[in-house]
Amino acid sequence: MLTNEEGVFVASSDYVKTLPDSISKWFPRTLYSLGTDGFGRSEGRAELRDFFEVDAKHIVFAALNGLAKERKILPIELDKAMKRLE
Numbered sequence: 001m002l003t004n005e006e007g008v009f010v011a012s013s014d015y016v017k018t019l020p021d022s023i024s025k026w027f028p029r030t031l032y033s034l035g036t037d038g039f040g041r042s043e044g045r046a047e048l049r050d051f052f053e054v055d056a057k058h059i060v061f062a063a064l065n066g067l068a069k070e071r072k073i074l075p076i077e078l079d080k081a082m083k084r085l086e
Contacts, residue, residue: 008066
């Protein structure tokens, strides 16, 4: 189903990144996996996701990083996004 899809593939999990990594072999291209590899001490789920870099801004950055690696965007665009996403 994904063979003709364009762009990059990013999977994010509140669990260890080996969970999305376990399905990566069925993707036609690289799957960029984000996960909470470890124990976090946070007040809530949003803080935990930020600490482990699996929240929305990190998902966006992972997608842009994948696009930069595949030379679909310029590295300068990645630098700009990093500054905007803090």
